[in-house]
Amino acid sequence: MAAKPTIPKGTRDFSPVEMAKRNYIFNTIRDVFHLFGFQQIETPSMENLSTLMGKYGDEGDKLLFKIQNSGDYFNGITDEELLGRNAAKLASKFCEKGLRYDLTVPFARFVVMHRDEISFPFKRYQIQPVWRADRPQKGRYREFYQCDADVVGSNSLLNEVELVQMIDNVFLKFGVRVSIKINNRKILSGIAEIIGQSDKIVDITVAIDKLDKIGLDNVNAELASKGIPQDAIEKLQPIIMLSGSNEEKLTTLKSVLAESEIGIKGVEECEFILKSVSRIGIKNEIELDLTLARGLNYYTGAIFEVKALDVQIGSISGGGRYDNLTGVFGMDGVSGVGISFGADRIFDVLNQLELYPKEAVNSTKVMFVNFGDRETEYVLPVLADIRTKGINAEIYPDSAKMKKQMNYANDKHIPFVALAGENEMNENKFTLKNMITGEQSLVTAEELYSAVK
Template structure:
């Protein structure tokens, strides 16, 4: 059998693992600096925990794990004979692979509520599984990187998470545009436009503004039941670009005014405290943080602030990147009532690590040393040198130097080719002269330069 991986899954070569870890490490570092705590949940969840949480389509995309042993024994003969797959699933599979990190987090909070201090700030960087049709950039097994705080409705967290987004993209060297809106503002607009009952239709149309333009939105709004008055109100709304202009439009909506007040407070905090207080000159080279009245994002779930981050295509050198959202999130009024626990509001963000990887690759933003952390490869020209080299590599490693030794006295060409394949920046060449003097020939692979160096200077 010719070995293969399953479609939608991937092997990672060492350099790829390191570059992925470079991203995960930066995200994790800032999660921790901001006081988020790591949790872990199992890959396999009780299928009843997962089923029904992601809509009918989501249920289909869940990977189900077959019960072990004689799993058909307890299945209904009639359902098997009818080949009724959907009916048979719960009879032969009680486990599923997690589909996201949010539902397992909700289960976790409910199960461990007595062991947690609220507000509880958690992060998780873990893979999830979806039986989506694989395509470029979409996998059946991929990572999510989530930070959430639950048990508080303080707006300080909205500002904090914006700072966190800013800190991560700043360290990644990627200029991002962080867009904010508030679901209550959209609810207010729906109210004013007389579309409170079909707010979803309204936001679906609004959300497409980027793609289909104003005329397209008007057409879609009409198709979705907006009358001429509603269309006018909505168009006027879409033309506003700052919060102060939106406020008068929503003066008659309580929920709308509340949304504006929340977002104004969030922006006030961000502007006053955005670390590390960049000067105006610096700000031009940094992430942009903007109000976006057209931002809609998973409305069923979110109830307050919503975030979405994209590559800033106005920033120098980033203009040609075609990539959707690279991070996002928002506030929700209720995380856990699906599992019987009330009053657990929260707010969270999620980084799209797989897309961030593709962007950093395309913009050549990975640092050179993100791909390989070996510092020295020792190559030895004869057996006595090899014995000496083994002692040297042992002492280097004991000092914490990342070092490796080619395991035989092979031809120099062959060993240098190996060094090249390993991507090691420096090669230590050891022959009888080096053994005698303790001065090693160190070749820098990039430049070809070669110098004699003492052990302690390696």
């Protein structure tokens, strides 16, 4: 007996209904991207490891899926190296490519390779899958889609303001209440500076980014484990636990970071974004959150994270400014800022809150019953006509029993069924059944089209 097939952990199959829901998500986000002038590109699923490694910090590098070289990948490897069983060292020789971890680093590579073909500022979006060798859990998968929008070649903070508007727009369209968290890596650098630990900025940001996951005590323990002195950790406490309105937090930070030039610069940037957003009048709440660090090494300015208010799940969108990412590919001085929507987590949120519109899930609007060859000849021209008018329609392919055909329509959640037997054909009409209410009516082809539309 053949073994039952399975799929890798952290991946999922999607049924036709689930795909309809996912396409609703992608199309909604895509529409907002277009609304703000972004253009679509695509990059390969795999990149050279030299492109990916070192861009996500040590933790990110460990989560890269590496692709084994084809051919004789043992060539050039000694028996001593094989017997040493050093997985990382062997992988560096076995593997030259990897699956992309996110869409931002491949985008930076794209900009550098195609710099002579694009106009700056360049506003691009991508909707593609990414892969991470993470531990699968609720809301976290090894294969998932990201929907990214980035602007490169502009230092203007108006880009950050528009990204916040886009986040607000997307979740208003979905009907999901969210909290938009904002911080600035310059503020975090200023904090590290005033506690005398500038060289530990990465360790500090990686640790405090975990505050909502592991709690303050564990964050402090991690900071201590990284060699940060106890007095510096104590100075950090009132800063990362800062409370009050956005205006109150900014006022406090101006005082606390007065001696740090980079810290004050970060405060000013946050203040501009928050004031601009308040003038526009976005509908979702926006909060300055100093615990927001986003552990990726390439952020240099504003950072964003979005949490759903009515569902317990991780962040469903995030991003920030990266002033020097293209520099690692030999193109200095190109600033960028972007956001990423986590389509798979949004999928779960909309499922839990039951927020999918019916028209997004129900593909076929009307099914024609198949009574036989003569009846099919009568139906086909009308079927073709309503399709040309933009109505999704189908005919059951076999002249099966009525119960089987009606069960098919019910299983596919088709809202209307059209029947044409001898009586209907004699009157040049159809019997149209509403599958939701059970009501039936005798209609002409034009009336059928109007009713279904």
